[in-house]
Amino acid sequence: MTPPEQPKSSDGRRGFIVKTIALICGGFSLLIPAAIGVVAFLNPLRQKSTGGDFIKLASLEVLPEDGTPRKFPVVADRTDAWNRFPDEPIGAVFLRRTAENKVEALQVVCPHAGCSVVYEASAGEKTGKFFCPCHAASFGLGGERLDKTSPSPRDMDSLDVEVRNNTEVWVKFQNFQSGAAKKIVQT
Numbered sequence: 001m002t003p004p005e006q007p008k009s010s011d012g013r014r015g016f017i018v019k020t021i022a023l024i025c026g027g028f029s030l031l032i033p034a035a036i037g038v039v040a041f042l043n044p045l046r047q048k049s050t051g052g053d054f055i056k057l058a059s060l061e062v063l064p065e066d067g068t069p070r071k072f073p074v075v076a077d078r079t080d081a082w083n084r085f086p087d088e089p090i091g092a093v094f095l096r097r098t099a100e101n102k103v104e105a106l107q108v109v110c111p112h113a114g115c116s117v118v119y120e121a122s123a124g125e126k127t128g129k130f131f132c133p134c135h136a137a138s139f140g141l142g143g144e145r146l147d148k149t150s151p152s153p154r155d156m157d158s159l160d161v162e163v164r165n166n167t168e169v170w171v172k173f174q175n176f177q178s179g180a181a182k183k184i185v186q187t
């Protein structure tokens with residue numbers, strides 16, 4: 001009977017090298033996504049400021065009964081991976097009473113390219129309007145575009161409002177993508 005053939009030493013070495021390379025490649029394929037996840041978690045620049053929560057902005061009695069809008073800064077806590085920054089300005093909102101004695105809230109950020117809209121009181125007209133000084137978009141008191149050729153692709157962005165305890169005006173503050181025809185919440 002002939003004894004089984006012994007593997008040659010060069011075959012054994014080749015097999016060892018192939019296994020080692022496979023192990024290293026496998027390890028890297030697991031390590032790279034894990035490393036990306038850790039970096040994304042720890043990078044404070046990737047953390048978003050506070051938004052999307054109801055924030056108490058004003059008392060009902062400070063809103064003019066004639067429907068004139070007033071601008072209110074939005075202040076909230078902001079956190080990143082390492083720190084908490086209490087009471088930071090994160091935006092602003094126009095509030096106004098409607099004819100039905102409800103409260104409407106509009107983002108001050110222009111939907112066209114993100115400039116701040118201002119309120120212009122009436123100049124000989126019955127009511128004032130909102131105006132964006134960057135590219136001259138005009139909006140009515142409800143935030144609707146006043147010009148068919150408006151540079152803004154949509155009306156001003158309305159925000160959800162709740163009047164609590166009959167006196168406190170709470171607004172769900174959100175930012176939206178500029179330049180889009182639809183309201184798209186920034187996350």
Ligand code: FES
Nearest residue numbers: 110112113132135
């Ligand atoms: S940013 Fe407001 S009109 Fe362009």
